[in-house]
Amino acid sequence: xxxxxxxxxxxxxxxxxxxxxxxxxxxxxxxxxxxxxxxxxxxxxxxxxxxxxxxxxxxxxxxxxxxxxxxxxxxxxxxxxxxxxxxxxxxxxxxxxxxxxxx
Numbered sequence: 001x002x003x004x005x006x007x008x009x010x011x012x013x014x015x016x017x018x019x020x021x022x023x024x025x026x027x028x029x030x031x032x033x034x035x036x037x038x039x040x041x042x043x044x045x046x047x048x049x050x051x052x053x054x055x056x057x058x059x060x061x062x063x064x065x066x067x068x069x070x071x072x073x074x075x076x077x078x079x080x081x082x083x084x085x086x087x088x089x090x091x092x093x094x095x096x097x098x099x100x101x102x103x
Contacts, residue, residue, distance in 0.1 A: 021045070030083050034063060034076050041067050044076045046084045057084045 006013045021031040031045035042063035049056050059080075063073050 017043075030057075030080060032076075032080070034061070034072060036067065036072070041072070042076075044073075044080055046080055048084065 021029065024031070028048040029045065030047075031043065033040045034042035034044055042061060044059075044061040046057040046059050048054065049058060059077070061073055061076065
């Protein structure tokens, strides 16, 4: 898990995150809410890297525990990947994983 993810995560943290994503470079940052029945249950994002890592994107997501094991994260990742590189070729992804006990 990244050091930049605050814990505990407050409403102000969420507002700061949304503001940062809305003002980010749309060619390098791809961030979306994960929704079910118009209810936000998580978020997913891919963030293009720079320099020698420019053909890769860091992938991150959060999904409320009540929705785990339903294929929702897999579907969200499948929808996100083609958007991260011209022609739909992501080049590669870098993901950092955290166990539930670290969240």
